[in-house]
Amino acid sequence: MSHPVLELDKITFYYGDRLVLDQVSLSVCSGDFLGIVGPNGSGKSTLLKIIAGLLKPAAGSVRIFGAARENSRRQTRIGYVAQNVTSFNHAFPATVGETVIAGLTGSLGLLRRPGQREKRLVEETLAGVGLADLRDRLVGELSGGQQQRVFIARALVAEPALLLLDEPTIGVDVDAKEKFYGLLAALRREHDLTLLMVSHDLGVVARLAQSIACLNSKLYFHGPPAEFWTEDVLCQAYGAAVRILHHGDH
Amino acid sequence: MTGLFDFWQYAFMQRAYLAGLVVAVLCPTIGIYLVLRRLSLIGEMFAHVSLAGVALGIFAGVYPLATALGISLGAAAALESLRRTYRVFTDLAIAIIISAGLSLAVVLIGLSRAFNIDLHAYLFGSVIAISARDLWLVAAVGLLVLGFALLFRKELFFIAFDEEAARSSGVAVDLVNLLFMAATALTISVSMRVVGILLVSSLITVPVAAALQVGRSFRSTALLAYVFAVLSVLCGLFVSYHANLAPGGSIVLTAVALFVLAAGYRKIFSRGGRLFAKGHLS
Ligand SMILES: Nc1ncnc2c1ncn2[C@@H]1O[C@H](COP(=O)(O)OP(=O)(O)OP(=O)(O)O)[C@@H](O)[C@H]1O
Numbered sequence: 001m002s003h004p005v006l007e008l009d010k011i012t013f014y015y016g017d018r019l020v021l022d023q024v025s026l027s028v029c030s031g032d033f034l035g036i037v038g039p040n041g042s043g044k045s046t047l048l049k050i051i052a053g054l055l056k057p058a059a060g061s062v063r064i065f066g067a068a069r070e071n072s073r074r075q076t077r078i079g080y081v082a083q084n085v086t087s088f089n090h091a092f093p094a095t096v097g098e099t100v101i102a103g104l105t106g107s108l109g110l111l112r113r114p115g116q117r118e119k120r121l122v123e124e125t126l127a128g129v130g131l132a133d134l135r136d137r138l139v140g141e142l143s144g145g146q147q148q149r150v151f152i153a154r155a156l157v158a159e160p161a162l163l164l165l166d167e168p169t170i171g172v173d174v175d176a177k178e179k180f181y182g183l184l185a186a187l188r189r190e191h192d193l194t195l196l197m198v199s200h201d202l203g204v205v206a207r208l209a210q211s212i213a214c215l216n217s218k219l220y221f222h223g224p225p226a227e228f229w230t231e232d233v234l235c236q237a238y239g240a241a242v243r244i245l246h247h248g249d250h
Numbered sequence: 251m252t253g254l255f256d257f258w259q260y261a262f263m264q265r266a267y268l269a270g271l272v273v274a275v276l277c278p279t280i281g282i283y284l285v286l287r288r289l290s291l292i293g294e295m296f297a298h299v300s301l302a303g304v305a306l307g308i309f310a311g312v313y314p315l316a317t318a319l320g321i322s323l324g325a326a327a328a329l330e331s332l333r334r335t336y337r338v339f340t341d342l343a344i345a346i347i348i349s350a351g352l353s354l355a356v357v358l359i360g361l362s363r364a365f366n367i368d369l370h371a372y373l374f375g376s377v378i379a380i381s382a383r384d385l386w387l388v389a390a391v392g393l394l395v396l397g398f399a400l401l402f403r404k405e406l407f408f409i410a411f412d413e414e415a416a417r418s419s420g421v422a423v424d425l426v427n428l429l430f431m432a433a434t435a436l437t438i439s440v441s442m443r444v445v446g447i448l449l450v451s452s453l454i455t456v457p458v459a460a461a462l463q464v465g466r467s468f469r470s471t472a473l474l475a476y477v478f479a480v481l482s483v484l485c486g487l488f489v490s491y492h493a494n495l496a497p498g499g500s501i502v503l504t505a506v507a508l509f510v511l512a513a514g515y516r517k518i519f520s521r522g523g524r525l526f527a528k529g530h531l532s
């Protein structure tokens with residue numbers, strides 16, 4: 001029986017005095033693939049940052065692997081790839097290999113150096129995301145899609161049990177996108193990986209994810225994709241414009 | 251018999267070279283992370299604050315390097331508290347501390363009614379002024395800072411590249427940042443003994459900037475920065491002795507010349523600029 005990897009209880013968050021997340025409660029089981037959707041500014045990235053431990057909610061609690069967020073020593077089992085990850089300083093002189101091995105910093109802990117095992121892990125991870133040939137290239141000199149894969153590899157190399165991806169396929173071409181989704185499927189099959197992915201591509205999320213969370217400050221919907229396509233969910237969360245789009249689609 | 255390398259018989263020149271070598275290793279060690287995090291101005295900040303420390307030392311008749319060290323560590327704490335508690339933007343916080351340091355220095359220099367030889371040596375660097383006590387302090391600080399940078403190498407790299415990703419993957423970012431600030435304060439206050447307050451932050455940034463022109467990985471960039479800094483100090487001290495110049499100027503001029511060479515090399519041998527590129531849109 002699968003147990004909850006992540007439990008959010010009435011998460012409330014403010015930026016200044018703007019309410020961004022309003023009592024969001026959500027639970028994700030081990031091995032699940034949860035797609036998070038919602039209009040721009042609906043708090044999706046904020047929610048991922050709270051789960052990743054980068055922001056503290058004003059109220060509510062986050063439990064990861066059954067332990068409270070604050071005293072969770074298992075931070076290293078979370079992989080997080082930010083939405084704006086490719087807008088780093090492109091003059092930074094780091095090779096792909098150097099970037100990916102940095103992903104092991106937290107799990108190695110202070111004072112321990114990466115050794116043979118870690119180097120092998122990096123090779124395997126790079127091969128997994130199709131970047132083995134680019135190991136010695138500078139990250140700043142790669143294409144946007146390649147950079148995206150480098151940063152996903154940096155998160156994957158620490159073998160996280162929970163992977164948080166914030167719009168990972170922005171700027172990735174159609175072909176690479178399909179490959180990327182294939183990679184996610186393989187990772188989920190091979191490792192016991194729980195996946196949270198924010199995306200604006202409702203079609204892809206509905207096709208791939210086991211469940212969907214629809215957010216707009218409040219949580220409007222959380223359930224299997226089949227139930228998601230009912231009009232009132234979409235209308236409530238996105239407003240009326242979506243109804244037309246949705247009908248146009250079919 | 252006289253030769254170009256006769257200076258080595260003088261104890262003061264030996265001290266200058268030893269202290270210079272330590273400083274040449276320390277400055278890029280700290281500098282590479284400062285430059286890559288776009289915090290080069292912090293070098294300037296500690297230099298100005300150190301001037302206040304030196305002036306205080308001279309005014310109160312205390313060992314000026316000790317007061318400079320103390321006041322720099324205070325400035326590091328002030329910067330953190332301005333940023334965190336008062337939520338001042340980093341560059342503004344730096345500007346405020348620079349102003350505080352410089353104005354305090356001006357007042358103290360005025361009070362001691364002397365723009366004396368000591369102060370001159372601290373401002374521009376000096377080859378004859380480095381005492382055995384200075385050398386010991388430089389060596390001790392050197393060991394401390396290098397030890398820190400070696401032990402925390404992977405954390406410093408990750409934080410410089412992507413602080414948010416480092417934090418989310420369980421790196422003790424706040425602790426490392428705090429130690430790094432302290433290491434920066436220490437490095438600058440001892441380095442100014444050799445290079446001088448006015449130019450110490452140049453030795454932090456210029457060799458790194460030169461290395462960034464030609465480095466093809468973080469590792470090679472760091473190694474090159476060491477090479478450039480050591481070359482600058484060796485050449486600079488040599489010229490300084492023979493032409494009777496303040497070492498700060500000749501050291502940093504050498505570093506700038508190396509930067510120009512590196513930038514030229516890059517222009518000839520590779521297309522496109524990296525350091526000064528706007529960053530291609532992805
Ligand atoms: N650093 C910040 N300071 C103040 N307000 C912020 C900050 N970051 C986000 N916000 C606000 O919080 C709200 C939620 O932002 P968030 O980035 O979580 O939205 P999102 O759902 O990820 O949107 P998108 O689809 O555009 O990525 C927005 O209204 C935004 O303006």
Ligand SMILES: [Mg+2]
Nearest residue numbers: 044045046083
């Ligand atoms: Mg977002």
